[in-house]
Amino acid sequence: MADAKKLNTILAVLAAVILVVSFSALAYTLVPKGEADVLVVNGTEYAWADIFNDFELYNFTVDDMDYAGISIEELLLDAGVENPETHSYKFTARDTYKQDVAWADIQEGYIIESGPAENDFHRAIFPGTTHSFWVYDLASIEVI
């Protein structure tokens, strides 16, 4: 009986710790980091309000969905990245979610302002990759 009581206590404490830690992590991801109105590319700031007017907008289709977005390759070249084909790139969202993307995928990639899905907001889309590489609510692109 004593063992049962001890086990119940251990389970309750462990469950409480899991709830507190996971809720804290959730709260951390829900608080956006970085500035909402700019995208930082290789140290250069681009205003979201202007970026879709300053760069050419391309129409493309992925998985039977139609999008319009700017070329990530053109954006990186504009930001002064030298020898871009020799690098990989780290895409970071405002919730700190990160993905590294190779140049081959960058060349086919776009950033959209909005799209059909609810999380299609300031989203980097790489047509040749699975959706887990598509970063939404984009905050920055770093050269690595």
Add this chain to the structure above:
Amino acid sequence: METRKMDKYRMLAGIILFGSLWGMLECIIGEISPSWFPGAAFLGGGIGLGLMMLTRRLYGAMWMQLGMAIVAGVVRFWSPVIGTCVVCSALAIMAEGLIFELIFNRPTFNIHGTGALNMRKPGTLAALGIISGFTIFTVGFMVTQIMTPLLTGGIFTFSNFIGNMPSYVGTGFFAALFGAVSLPLAVLVKQLHIDIETVKNTWYYTAAGGISACCWVLVFAFPYA
């Protein structure tokens, strides 16, 4: 924990039936759940854990749930859903099954109902649901994050994996909550005195085969509906 002696063909049919159900729900709920709803956490901590615990109670057999997870993973792999790494999702489901076995094959967590220390109290079951729901989901999530870049030719970096840890752990909060409900419910279903072994062979195999076939057809037809 003792494994109950049951007709191996009956158990195999159960593995296919519940694995197909799980896989079908993974494919369909995963696709239709709105972005505000933590669908993946519901599938791992709610549906996956619930079905595995339900079968553990109904059949009383260890390692059956890993078999179910493998069937569910194969169903997920078979699904013609586009845009996601189906191999990775399938592996994540199988990882969830393995984690379940590692937790619930321990004599301490015997939910079989024959020798548990105190595993029938709702509070204890809810706590165990939180722990197992969280663990099963987050491990499955991490497996996906590791396997997706490796299997699709993408870039996997350990620093990103660690940097994204708040996302895995944070989403696990919902899986823990779903687990707190699904595990006690699945355990309590036994109170309905359902005994799989007493169901007539004709009924049992017909129902298992028919429901499994429906699940596979639904999964294949759903993207075209």
